[in-house]
Amino acid sequence: MPRKPIVTATIERLEILSPDGSVDEALLPELSGEDMVGLYREMVRMRAYDEKAVKLQRQGRMGTWAPLKGQEAPQAALALAMEPEDWLIPAFREHGIMLARGVPGHVLYAYWAGDERGSAFPEDVRVFPIPVPVGSQFAHGAGVGMSLALRGEPGVAVTFGGDGATSEGDFHEALNFAGVFRARTIFVIQNNQWAISVPREKQTAAETLAQKAVAHGIPGIQVDGNDVFAVHVAAREALDRARSGEGPTLIEAVTYRLGDHTTADDAGRYRDPEELARWQERDPIPRMRRFLEARGLWDEQQELVLTDEATAWVEAQVEALEAMPAPDPADIFRYMYAEMPASLREQMEELREEVSS
Amino acid sequence: MSSTIHEARRTAGPAGEAAVTEKVTIATAVRDALALEMERDPRVIVMGEDVGVNGGVFRATEGLLERFGPERVLDTPLAEDGIIGTAVGMAMTGLRPVAEIQFMGFVYPAVNQLLAHMARIRNRTRGRFHAPMVVRMPYGGGIHAPESHSESYEAMFLNAPGIKVVVPSTPRDTRGLLASAIRDEDPVVFLEPKRIYRAFREEVPVEPFTIPLGVASIPHPGEQVTLVAWGAMVRVCLEAARALEREGISAEVVDLRTLNPLDRDTLLESVRKTGRCVVVHEAPRTAGFGAELVALINEHALLDLEAPVQRVTGFDTVFPYARLEHHYLPNRDRVLRAVKKTFEF
Numbered sequence: 001m002p003r004k005p006i007v008t009a010t011i012e013r014l015e016i017l018s019p020d021g022s023v024d025e026a027l028l029p030e031l032s033g034e035d036m037v038g039l040y041r042e043m044v045r046m047r048a049y050d051e052k053a054v055k056l057q058r059q060g061r062m063g064t065w066a067p068l069k070g071q072e073a074p075q076a077a078l079a080l081a082m083e084p085e086d087w088l089i090p091a092f093r094e095h096g097i098m099l100a101r102g103v104p105g106h107v108l109y110a111y112w113a114g115d116e117r118g119s120a121f122p123e124d125v126r127v128f129p130i131p132v133p134v135g136s137q138f139a140h141g142a143g144v145g146m147s148l149a150l151r152g153e154p155g156v157a158v159t160f161g162g163d164g165a166t167s168e169g170d171f172h173e174a175l176n177f178a179g180v181f182r183a184r185t186i187f188v189i190q191n192n193q194w195a196i197s198v199p200r201e202k203q204t205a206a207e208t209l210a211q212k213a214v215a216h217g218i219p220g221i222q223v224d225g226n227d228v229f230a231v232h233v234a235a236r237e238a239l240d241r242a243r244s245g246e247g248p249t250l251i252e253a254v255t256y257r258l259g260d261h262t263t264a265d266d267a268g269r270y271r272d273p274e275e276l277a278r279w280q281e282r283d284p285i286p287r288m289r290r291f292l293e294a295r296g297l298w299d300e301q302q303e304l305v306l307t308d309e310a311t312a313w314v315e316a317q318v319e320a321l322e323a324m325p326a327p328d329p330a331d332i333f334r335y336m337y338a339e340m341p342a343s344l345r346e347q348m349e350e351l352r353e354e355v356s357s
Numbered sequence: 358m359s360s361t362i363h364e365a366r367r368t369a370g371p372a373g374e375a376a377v378t379e380k381v382t383i384a385t386a387v388r389d390a391l392a393l394e395m396e397r398d399p400r401v402i403v404m405g406e407d408v409g410v411n412g413g414v415f416r417a418t419e420g421l422l423e424r425f426g427p428e429r430v431l432d433t434p435l436a437e438d439g440i441i442g443t444a445v446g447m448a449m450t451g452l453r454p455v456a457e458i459q460f461m462g463f464v465y466p467a468v469n470q471l472l473a474h475m476a477r478i479r480n481r482t483r484g485r486f487h488a489p490m491v492v493r494m495p496y497g498g499g500i501h502a503p504e505s506h507s508e509s510y511e512a513m514f515l516n517a518p519g520i521k522v523v524v525p526s527t528p529r530d531t532r533g534l535l536a537s538a539i540r541d542e543d544p545v546v547f548l549e550p551k552r553i554y555r556a557f558r559e560e561v562p563v564e565p566f567t568i569p570l571g572v573a574s575i576p577h578p579g580e581q582v583t584l585v586a587w588g589a590m591v592r593v594c595l596e597a598a599r600a601l602e603r604e605g606i607s608a609e610v611v612d613l614r615t616l617n618p619l620d621r622d623t624l625l626e627s628v629r630k631t632g633r634c635v636v637v638h639e640a641p642r643t644a645g646f647g648a649e650l651v652a653l654i655n656e657h658a659l660l661d662l663e664a665p666v667q668r669v670t671g672f673d674t675v676f677p678y679a680r681l682e683h684h685y686l687p688n689r690d691r692v693l694r695a696v697k698k699t700f701e702f
Contacts, residue, residue, distance in 0.1 A: 116483050136470065139442020142439075143450075147452050151450075176434050177443050331483070338543055
């Protein structure tokens with residue numbers, strides 16, 4: 001037979017928790033009630049942190065902010081699934097999981113307030129700094145996954161990106177490297193449907209982003225990204241696979257950016273309000289609350305307490321941010337090299353003189 | 358290191374002690390430096406296109422795979438951005454990757470990783486992370502190669518703060534500078550003058566040694582004119598200096614060796630002494646590193662000058678294909694004409 005199919009690929013989609021709060025019991029992960037409540041609490045805290053930042057920006061107390069609203073589920077799910085030894089290599093809309101992995105809230109706020117100290121995470125926090133060039137972090141994730149194996153250290157690299165980033169060459173090079181070297185790396189695509197003003201269907205003619213894994217010889221799966229259980233199941237499978245040396249996985253979490261691209265953007269210019277309304281009905285947080293309430297794991301009283309706690313925590317981050325001393329202009333020079341060259345020292349002195357005069 | 362010793366012999370070192378040396382080319386010196394550093398530090402790995410089984414298209418990584426295994430000598434997919442991007446992730450988490458870009462003309466896809474990440478990680482994180490890695494790139498023309506195999510774009514990296522730039526011109530310097538680059542806590546772009554990879558051999562100590570980054574050398578001391586160069590152009594300057602000697606002119610050749618950090622003191626001392634200077638590089642003239650050197654000399658030694666500093670450089674053109682490349686590359690006679698101008702000013 002001169003022609004015959006030699007590769008056929010199937011991409012699964014996983015959904016467990018419906019917008020109405022009902023679940024597919026057969027697929028529900030074996031999580032304790034405490035963990036389930038923990039996922040909810042984490043998502044609520046993320047949203048409070050995010051909404052506060054948008055308010056601060058409007059008040060002139062914060063720089064440009066990239067809202068995460070609506071994308072809490074993949075971040076909470078991965079945070080719960082990851083082990084302490086795992087590394088997070090975020091893009092720039094991963095505030096939620098960055099907090100969950102130990103980045104102090106006021107430090108991350110400082111980044112967005114225009115202060116490099118906002119990426120000086122504590123030594124024991126295994127989180128990479130925010131990378132701005134879209135998609136460029138994926139290769140770091142592949143490298144970290146390879147590095148862990150080469151150094152004989154436990155751990156998996158979890159790297160995030162958006163739907164727009166899958167159009168970048170870096171994404172494909174990273175998946176390809178990870179596949180070839182069977183890197184302990186998980187690629188999580190938060191497909192929030194929009195790369196600023198360009199919709200997902202204009203990024204690729206492919207039906208899913210998950211299928212991009214196929215050409216790179218690695219598993220790919222699509223999950224309902226507003227369903228924290230579906231993401232959690234896919235994450236656990238991928239983490240287990242990576243940990244046991246079976247290589248990388250691509251997870252496409254289909255979600256929606258309920259806010260603007262950044263506070264410098266107005267999504268009303270290019271998005272249909274009806275589309276937004278449809279996605280608001282699929283919001284990951286209320287659906288999880290419905291689920292927990294139906295299970296008797298959550299009630300109105302607990303909700304009130306959580307709201308207060310989240311608000312108080314966020315306010316404490318803002319206070320800590322605003323209590324940070326002003327950055328030293330010499331810091332511009334101080335961290336360029338391990339040792340400052342004489343020529344740079346001269347330039348630093350030039351600035352010092354200018355500042356003190 | 359027995360596998361790398363070809364003509365090992367004992368020679369007297371500067372202090373009279375016996376040092377075992379061997380006569381090697383620049384290409385072999387690269388390989389030996391890599392092997393010694395890999396032996397010394399298990400965090401050092403080598404990665405790039407064809408660096409493993411093939412030993413590199415210039416054989417600069419020959420034998421490393423056999424010696425250190427596929428976990429430390431990685432034949433990567435053909436993707437420059439992927440090579441540098443993964444190396445950044447590795448360097449940030451405890452490895453010391455030495456990544457090869459097969460030819461400098463192929464580096465452009467990786468510029469995002471080099472400039473947006475490798476150069477900035479330490480500063481971005483206020484020292485929480487750094488990227489101790491080396492990116493080796495054969496650079497420059499003169500080997501009759503196809504298009505995009507002859508570029509000399511060091512200026513691009515010199516305009517990207519955070520990246521050290523090293524360009525050796527001899528086997529000994531290659532060994533010592535590459536060892537320093539690998540041990541350095543900052544990212545280093547290490548440019549290898551492929552035109553002279555095998556042009557000559559030099560006695561090089563077999564034992565590990567380093568030559569500090571940021572220190573120029575003076576391979577030909579002189580009194581009346583300073584010729585400044587790096588990489589393959591040092592040889593051109595030495596030829597010119599010897600020709601000048603026959604005419605009774607004493608030229609001093611300064612081999613910068615490291616372009617960032619720059620050894621300003623050695624350069625300026627030489628220019629103050631001679632009062633004349635010719636800067637030679639094969640990169641295009643406009644916004645080339647020569648322009649920076651002329652500006653520095655003017656800022657710090659203008660009144661010591663007998664004549665304006667001359668530049669002998671590549672033209673502001675695309676690097677020509679093989680049949681015309683000898684017209685493009687600076688040569689001895691061009692340097693001599695420039696020297697003449699400084700005397701006739």
